Amino acid sequence: MAKNKYNKQCSFCDEEIDYIDYKNLKVTNPFTTKYAKIVPRYYSGICLRHQKMLARAIKRARFMALTPFVK
Amino acid sequence: MVSQTSKNAADAANELTKYELMVILTPDMSQEETDKQLDLIRKQIKDLHGEIYHEDLWNVRDLAYVIKKHDRGYYAIFYFTFDGKHLLEIETSLRLDAKILRHMIVKSPKNYTIKPLAELELTEEDIKQKQVRPAKPAKFGAPRSGVIENKEEVKEEKEEKIFKAEKKVDEKVEPKIEEKKEEKKTMDIADLDSRLESILDDPDINIKL
Numbered sequence: 008m009a010k011n012k013y014n015k016q017c018s019f020c021d022e023e024i025d026y027i028d029y030k031n032l033k034v035t036n037p038f039t040t041k042y043a044k045i046v047p048r049y050y051s052g053i054c055l056r057h058q059k060m061l062a063r064a065i066k067r068a069r070f071m072a073l074t075p076f077v078k
Numbered sequence: 079m080v081s082q083t084s085k086n087a088a089d090a091a092n093e094l095t096k097y098e099l100m101v102i103l104t105p106d107m108s109q110e111e112t113d114k115q116l117d118l119i120r121k122q123i124k125d126l127h128g129e130i131y132h133e134d135l136w137n138v139r140d141l142a143y144v145i146k147k148h149d150r151g152y153y154a155i156f157y158f159t160f161d162g163k164h165l166l167e168i169e170t171s172l173r174l175d176a177k178i179l180r181h182m183i184v185k186s187p188k189n190y191t192i193k194p195l196a197e198l199e200l201t202e203e204d205i206k207q208k209q210v211r212p213a214k215p216a217k218f219g220a221p222r223s224g225v226i227e228n229k230e231e232v233k234e235e236k237e238e239k240i241f242k243a244e245k246k247v248d249e250k251v252e253p254k255i256e257e258k259k260e261e262k263k264t265m266d267i268a269d270l271d272s273r274l275e276s277i278l279d280d281p282d283i284n285i286k287l
Contacts, residue, residue: 025187025189028190028193028198030100030155030198031193032198033198033199036204036208037208041208067182069142070182071100071182072102072142072143072145072151072180073142074142075142075143076143
């Protein structure tokens with residue numbers, strides 16, 4: 008239980024975000040590495056719900072050639 | 079109670095779902111041709127009783143990777159309400175069009191606010207910031223992450239030190255005036271390049287080699 012208390016640092020939860028737009032590169036870009044990979048949850052501290060949203064947004068952006076698959 | 083639920087159901091049925099369609103067109107069409115192509119898409123949506131409530135034209139942009147031998151593309155986004163039954167018809171027609179490099183239809187949430195391109199795009203500052211400070215590790219994350227991060231930091235520091243040392247040597251050897259001249263030359267070339275590119279980008283000009 009205590010772990011949950013300290014781990015709570017999901018920035019999307021703080022802003023109560025329900026949808027992450029794939030076009031908004033400003034939001035998704037900080038959660039990709041320099042090789043354009045999606046940053047794992049244990050690095051970024053994002054909650055599972057928002058990590059799934061993020062992943063979907065990044066994958067959509069990749070398909071539409073807004074962000075590269077690999078750099 | 080029964081009447082209320084049925085009413086709600088009726089409302090839900092009347093409220094068509096919102097969709098957004100993003101299209102990448104080939105960049106080597108003239109302005110007229112692209113307009114025609116966009117009109118075609120608009121017509122297809124309207125013919126199937128869709129209603130476009132907003133559209134964004136991003137113009138020709140660099141693609142993140144090459145698609146069908148094109149490294150640039152004309153982006154257009156249509157926001158429309160639509161009956162999901164006919165979605166497949168639009169899909170197929172878009173897929174069969176050779177001038178459309180990519181397309182994607184996505185359900186947009188009910189309370190979606192449309193933002194202009196300037197608010198979505200990465201600025202040079204964003205990229206710089208990322209280079210300085212990549213994804214920071216979680217405080218209570220896996221211990222492995224911390225170790226890796228530290229090693230990288232140490233390496234970077236060492237590299238920086240070497241870099242600085244080299245720079246100092248260079249500065250001593252080369253006189254400062256020459257450096258300035260070189261800067262001017264490179265600036266001129268960059269300026270020319272950007273101008274040339276802007277001319278070449280104009281789709282109405284035909285250049286035949």
